[in-house]
Amino acid sequence: MQFLGTRSAAAAETAHKINEISGQNVGRCMQCGQCSGACPMFATGSLPVPPRRIMHLLQLGHVERAAVLETAWCCAACHACEVRCPRSLDLPKVMEAIRQLTLRRNVDFVAPGAVPRAVLASAPPIAMVAAFRRLTP
Amino acid sequence: MRIAYYPGCTLKLTAQNLEAAALASLRALGLVVEELPRWNCCGAVASLAEDDLLHQVAPVRDLVRAAERGADRLLTLCAPCYNTLARANRLMAEDEEKRKTINLFMEEEPDYAGQVKVVHLLDFLRDDLGFEALATKVVRPLTGLKVAPYYGCMLLRPKRVAIEEHPTLLHRLLAALGAETVDFPAMTDCCGAYQILGHEAMALDASAAILRSATRRGAQALVTSCPLCDYNLGARQPDLRDRHGDLPELPVYYFTQLLALALGCAPEALRLDLSPPGCRRLLAERGAIAAAT
Amino acid sequence: MSTNATVENLVPIFIMGKRYEVPETFTIMKAMEHTGYKFLRGCGCRGGVCGACSAVYRKAGDYHIRSGLACQTVVEPDMYLAQLPFYPALRQVYDYATTEAAAAAVFALYPELFRCVACNACTKICPMEVQVMDYVAALKRGDILQAAEQSFDCIQCGLCASRCMGELPQYHIAQVARRLAGGKLKPRAQHLADMLAAIQTGRFGDALADLRRADKDRLRTLYEQRELEPEMTGEEWRPQATVGL
The missing domain is CATH 3.10.20.740 (Ubiquitin-like (UB roll))
Structure with a gap:
């Protein structure tokens, strides 16, 4: 495993913020990888790192590194990981906390104005509502 | 016992087929539901951040609307609406501190404490009619049709709002309608949902995996209760096959469309004009509907 | 003091x-x-x-x-x-003639519509008591006529936008809805078309020519004697004058 460095005080504080927003204690994760195996988005091959690695980054306080990876932004909160987690961690909430730390700085992940007209005309409203809830501030 | 019906935005636009077929079926079964006269978008997805109560307000407001009408149950057809409303309802029933804050914020509404039960049409049919009784009302059985019951995520997860612990309801419904159900490994996998806007290729690949899983097991059709699944697996199937050329076409129906068909409702109630062309073709080939209706 | x-x-x-x-x-x-x-x-x-x-x-x-x-x-x-004299809410420019009176057109102009969280701050601040949150809800489900009806009393002051959690320009969105509803969805008034046609074929030609010839005193008399609808009257009131009708 790649050496990720020791945690600074500032990193520890941001990591604590993740626990606060998610209501989960990421320290409880034992890195078994059940979440990664259960994740249908990881199965598509589109995620740069699996959810287990995100949990590891958070445990080490590397919240910023976790936030710039696509993994949390790809999560659709299907809760397949939560069902399998032997520590009963609600991973979709952890992914949401990672997204929130970015979104709360008033950053759009999906800009509503950039969604193609054809998609807006044909996609179900629920797609736009859900995407803007999870991917815009 | 009063049942209020919450349609949701999408059922008034792209998923009018889900609603029309459901309402026709309920009429055929003699079950009466009343649409809420006033309702707002539920928010489509549950708020996941512990400190974000603002996004709980929309679903709670709809629950208040149902309580105002004197309803003790709120019926939903759309899986994400069910999930969002049911989760907000659990929060209001179980988390006293958050309930107080939300009620205080919505000072223009009466206080709410989770007293309305949120149900989905599938558990409603199980509890209020039963699948054996449903089978006796079938006039046009779907005999020989191999259907993949696709549950997806929103009806079953998280566990505290699941309509049942293990996926059986779509199986039992389809069996009551005379269809042959096809088990497939991706039955409860996520199609990528709203990520079709944020990560299109990934959502199409996730949807392709589900279709592949169902077709490998010999399914001739797939049913869903979610307008997002219907969009990703059905409406976007041509785009999906552009990426996965070996995938055969698989008609995707709302479970209510097959229900209405089996109950002998008029074919117009299926609103197949809003479904991909393959959906009409399959039913016409079987002689279940006229080719041109 | x-x-x-x-x-x-x-x-x-x-x-x-x-x-x-x-x-x-x-x-x-x-x-x-x-x-x-x-x-x-x-x-x-x-x-x-x-x-x-x-x-x-x-x-x-x-x-x-x-x-x-x-x-x-x-x-x-x-x-x-x-x-609060002005609020810099986004107002989209569009070509009315080619804009279809359909939900998709409103969504394309204002996709931020979907960011409404139903917090109701808009309705609470509205000085005209417009049910702002409700018309936004109606538009999200594509009901342009309902939105037009519910926003009818809007005077475009922009206070709703100033309070919006989702940063929606509600009043501009509602204006699109009212314009599409008024011009493209509501039934056309047949009596208006009939009267315009009558005017174009010269039904009031003589009466207008008569007015044009009138001197100042006669105009004054005509103006002072004009028939006004009484302040208190029911729907049964009809004007006595039937010039050209």
């Missing part, structure tokens, strides 16, 4: 945090002008219909932020107030 006994009772108010004393019968706008503010913008009809002079205020000891039109709202003792 005047001590003239004929001056009306003065009440203390706080304009942008600074204390002034103004006559108790003044509106917010008059009070601000009385204390020296001069409106170049943010002031229009002074009659409560143009929506240019939205004001926000708070009453003593109350946390509620309330709203009203500065030209209509009368000051109260210890009111904290400010005028």
